[in-house]
Amino acid sequence: xxxxxxxxxxxxxxxxxxxxxxxxxxxxxxxxxxxxxxxxxxxxxxxxxxxxxxxxxxxxxxxxxxxxxxxxxxxxxxxxxxxxxxxxxxxxxxxxxxxxxxxxxxxxxxxxxxxxxxxxxxxxxxxxxxxxxxxxxxxxxxxxxxxxxxxxxxxxxxxxxxxxxxxxxxxxxxxxxxxxxxxxxxxxxxxxxxxxxxxxxxxxxxxxxxxxxxxxxxxxxxxxxxxxxxxxxxxxxxxxxxxxxxxxxxxxxxxxx
Amino acid sequence: xxxxxxxxxxxxxxxxxxxxxxxxxxxxxxxxxxxxxxxxxxxxxxxxxxxxxxxxxxxxxxxxxxxxxxxxxxxxxxxxxxxxxxxxxxxxxxxxxxxxxxxxxxxxxxxxxxxxxxxxxxxxxxxxxxxxxxxxxxxxxxxxxxxxxxxxxxxxxxxxxxxxxxxxxxxxxxxxxxxxxxxxxxxxxxxxxxxxxxxxxxxxxxxxxxxxxxxxxxxxxxxxxxxxxxxxxxxxxxxxxxxxxxxxxxxxxxxxxxxxxxxxxxxxxxxxxxxxxxxxxxxxxxxxxxxxxxxxxxxxxxxxxxxxxxxxxxxxxxxxx
Numbered sequence: 001x002x003x004x005x006x007x008x009x010x011x012x013x014x015x016x017x018x019x020x021x022x023x024x025x026x027x028x029x030x031x032x033x034x035x036x037x038x039x040x041x042x043x044x045x046x047x048x049x050x051x052x053x054x055x056x057x058x059x060x061x062x063x064x065x066x067x068x069x070x071x072x073x074x075x076x077x078x079x080x081x082x083x084x085x086x087x088x089x090x091x092x093x094x095x096x097x098x099x100x101x102x103x104x105x106x107x108x109x110x111x112x113x114x115x116x117x118x119x120x121x122x123x124x125x126x127x128x129x130x131x132x133x134x135x136x137x138x139x140x141x142x143x144x145x146x147x148x149x150x151x152x153x154x155x156x157x158x159x160x161x162x163x164x165x166x167x168x169x170x171x172x173x174x175x176x177x178x179x180x181x182x183x184x185x186x187x188x189x190x191x192x193x194x195x196x197x198x199x200x201x202x203x204x205x206x207x208x209x210x211x212x213x214x215x216x217x218x219x220x221x222x223x224x225x226x227x228x229x230x231x232x233x234x235x236x237x238x239x240x241x242x243x244x245x246x247x248x249x250x251x252x253x254x255x256x257x
Numbered sequence: 258x259x260x261x262x263x264x265x266x267x268x269x270x271x272x273x274x275x276x277x278x279x280x281x282x283x284x285x286x287x288x289x290x291x292x293x294x295x296x297x298x299x300x301x302x303x304x305x306x307x308x309x310x311x312x313x314x315x316x317x318x319x320x321x322x323x324x325x326x327x328x329x330x331x332x333x334x335x336x337x338x339x340x341x342x343x344x345x346x347x348x349x350x351x352x353x354x355x356x357x358x359x360x361x362x363x364x365x366x367x368x369x370x371x372x373x374x375x376x377x378x379x380x381x382x383x384x385x386x387x388x389x390x391x392x393x394x395x396x397x398x399x400x401x402x403x404x405x406x407x408x409x410x411x412x413x414x415x416x417x418x419x420x421x422x423x424x425x426x427x428x429x430x431x432x433x434x435x436x437x438x439x440x441x442x443x444x445x446x447x448x449x450x451x452x453x454x455x456x457x458x459x460x461x462x463x464x465x466x467x468x469x470x471x472x473x474x475x476x477x478x479x480x481x482x483x484x485x486x487x488x489x490x491x492x493x494x495x496x497x498x499x500x501x502x503x504x505x506x507x508x509x510x511x512x513x514x515x516x517x518x519x520x521x522x523x524x525x526x527x528x529x530x531x532x533x534x535x536x537x538x539x540x541x542x543x544x545x546x547x548x549x550x551x552x553x554x555x556x557x558x559x560x561x562x563x564x565x566x567x568x569x570x571x572x573x574x575x576x577x578x
Contacts, residue, residue, distance in 0.1 A: 038273045040572050053572055055273065064427060070364035071349040072357045088349055091342020093281040094363045100428040101571050102273055106281065106342065137342025202571050206427050 002061070002080035003144055003159060004183035004211035005170070006193045007054050011177035012037075014052045018169035018178065025145060025168035027128025031111035034142040035169050054177070056169075057082065057103045057142040058202065058210030065095035065104060073138075080183070080211055081144050089138035096139055100206050104141045112136050144180075145169075160189060183211060276496045276567045278503075279429060283563040286340055293336035294419050294559045298441055299552070300328025301416035302449025303456075304377065308405045308412075310453065310464055315388040317462040321453045322384060326377045329370060329415065362425055366418035373411035380404035416442050429566040430493055431500035436486045437562070443482055444521075444558055447475040451525065451551035454544055465538050469529045476526045483517070500565040512561045521554015 014037060022034050035056040063082045066074045073088035074095055096104045105111070112134065114121050121129075134140065145167035152158075152165020159165040160181035170178040181190035190213070193199060199213035282290040304325030311318040338344045349355055350364045351371070357364035383401040390397075420438025427433055450472045457464040487505070490497040504513050525547045532539045539547065 036273070038572070040274050055571065064425070067360040068363065068425065070355070070357050070361045070367065071346065072355050073349075088346070089343065090346035090349060092340075092363060093342075094361070094422065096281050097279055097428065097566075098426050100569070102428065102568055108342075135343075203569075 001078070001185075002183045002211060003059070003149065004080070004181065004190050004213065005056075005144070005167075006179040006181075006190045006199055006213045006215060008177045008179070008193075008197075009051070009053065009214055009216040011175040012052060012054055013175050013177075015174060017172045017174060018054060021168040021172035022142070025148075027124070027132040027134075029107060029112040029134055030115050031113070032105050032107060032134075032140055034105075034140070053214075055101065055103065055202075056212065057144075058101050058208070058212045059144060061209035061211065062207060064098045064100060064206075064208060068094045068098035070094065077146070079146075079149070081146050081149075082141075083143055083146060084139060084141065086135045086138045089135070091137040091139065093139065099141075100203055100208065101210070104139050106139050107134055107136050109136055273571050276499050276570055278564065279566045279568060282566070283560070287563075289336045289340040291559055291563055293333045293340065294563075295556050296328045296332035296336065297419060298416065298445035298555050298559065299448050299452065300325045300333060301373075301412050302445035302447070303328065303452045304412050304449070305409060305416070305446055306449035306453045306468075307456075308380070308409050310467075311384060311387075311401070311405060313467075314457065314460075314462040314464045315384065316460045317453060317457045317464055319381065319384045319388040320460055321449075321456040322377070322381050324452070324456065325412075325449070326374065326381060329377075330374050334370065362418055362422035366415065366422060369411050369414040369418055373408060373415045376404055376408035376411060380408045413442070416445050423562075423566075426566075428568050429500075430497035430569055431490050432562070432566055433497075434486065434489060434493065436482065436489060440479070440482050440486055440558075443475060443479045444555065447472060447479055447525075448551050448555045450475065451548045455548045458541060458544065465544065469532060469538070472525065473529045473533065476522055476529070480522050480526075483522075494569065496567050496569045500567045503565040503567070504561055507565070509561055509564050512557050512564070516553055516557025517561060520550040521557055524550045525554075 016037055018035050019033060019037060022028065026034065028034065035054060037052045037054050040051045040053065059080060059082050061080065063074070063076060066076050066082060068074075069089075070092060071088045071090055073085045073090075075083060075085065077083055091106065093106050096106050115125055116122070148167060149159045149165055152162060155164070157165035159167075160170070160179070163171050166180050167178075170180045179189050179193055181188035183190055183194075185191060186195075193215065194213050197215040199215050201210040201213055281287050302325070304322050307318045307321030307325055309318075310321070338347055341347065347367075350357060350361075350367050352358060352368065355364065358368050380401060383397055383404060386397050387401060417438040420441040423429070423432040424434055424437045450468045454465050454468045457468070487501050491501045492498075503509060528539050528543055528547045538544075
């Protein structure tokens with residue numbers, strides 16, 4: 001068994017719900033984000049195309065961070081998830097540098113202020129410190145919500161199918177751009193997607209065998225990896241207006257009209 | 258980021274798209290890593306050179322070895338410890354608490370350093386007996402040889418592990434080469450030779466001539482090694498090429514040209530070559546100047562290499578990097 005995720009870039013609407021869901025699920029410190037949406041600008045000569053890529057820990061089969069860790073705080077679980085034992089981590093940050101996908105974050109005091117620095121901690125923060133304590137001075141990253149997976153499997157639930165056993169970001173993704181399942185099962189939803197839609201991994205030349213795959217119609221010869229029109233709700237379009245910055249004022253005006 | 262796109266919510270992740278320099282090991286608290294690695298190079302270099310002179314110049318070898326050992330035990334290790342997020346968990350990287358040494362160069366480095374310090378202290382006691390004790394017999398001499406070899410081997414490993422730890426990082430193509438550990442080792446030994454000349458001046462033992470002749474060769478070898486390293490990086494990938502440009506023409510160019518090339522290599526080499534052709538040892542003032550230049554070179558080399566460690570972007574579109 002090896003848990004994996006498929007991210008359909010054509011379906012991603014850049015809503016950041018996955019980022020928010022993860023923050024809520026793990027009570028993430030203010031300046032730490034496990035899954036990220038990163039933007040890539042391509043100037044097509046007319047205006048600027050912005051493509052977003054949801055990225056998170058790739059849970060590599062041959063993970064450089066696990067090999068690099070001097071205390072074995074980073075370890076590989078039997079189900080393929082790369083986890084961190086925060087009681088063992090001594091904060092050398094070697095894994096942060098060794099990760100070719102730059103998906104690890106060192107939790108320093110600077111990254112862990114109160115959500116409202118001039119004020120006392122909110123109830124959310126206080127609850128978070130009890131339920132999901134983050135240790136300053138250690139390294140953090142996405143763990144595929146293994147707590148949810150473990151708890152769900154104890155109840156005979158299937159990760160990727162039953163919500164209670166599925167990562168929070170996958171559950172919350174409105175356009176269903178994220179799919180979770182067993183990569184070792186050829187009939188799983190993720191294996192089918194990878195097979196049928198030519199899933200690819202980032203930097204396959206590193207030989208790390210990531211468990212996060214991407215589907216991108218643009219790279220596969222399809223017209224665009226922009227959000228599909230049907231996914232562009234009013235709020236989404238409004239949101240896009242903050243990121244879409246045409247270089248030609250006339251075009252901007254035309255778009256605004 | 259493009260000036261036309263004021264997108265505050267994405268700015269924090271810009272570093273994944275463009276080639277951005279690593280900061281963990283060179284900025285803020287990361288400066289401790291730089292200093293620790295410099296003391297590692299100077300300490301191991303001095304110790305290795307000291308054991309080279311242990312038979313011919315026992316007194317200088319003792320003090321040189323002791324200073325090298327102190328450089329590791331008193332400066333390198335505490336600086337590394339101070340850098341850690343949870344320093345009191347240091348023991349977790351040691352066997353038998355962890356088997357990480359099987360895969361992690363960092364863990365191996367800690368193990369090598371501790372073993373070196375253990376063997377080194379015994380060897381220094383024996384060297385001290387030989388240097389100062391009139392009653393030193395064949396047994397002490399033999400034991401000194403054994404511990405010298407053991408400590409020497411682990412000293413070399415301590416000197417190179419940092420380079421291997423860095424060269425393991427595929428994320429930073431500039432470091433991802435097998436040449437790096439040897440650049441650090443050779444530069445460390447050359448610095449050690451410069452420092453032992455200082456020790457020789459203080460102890461009154463005449464080893465300057467020998468040290469200078471070896472320094473001449475090592476500096477030339479090191480210059481060639483650095484040039485090869487930079488050329489290799491230049492052709493390796495676009496990100497590594499960018500690192501080379503940063504180092505040679507970018508915002509750390511002054512560190513490269515002034516610190517590494519001029520003070521670290523050229524000035525000591527010129528002093529050494531001039532003394533060779535004039536067949537006269539350099540004056541004390543000039544030697545002290547050369548030693549200072551060497552040391553500045555050691556600081557500059559590690560700073561430059563760490564500072565221009567640039568991550569390869571992760572997006573397929575930016576794959577050209």
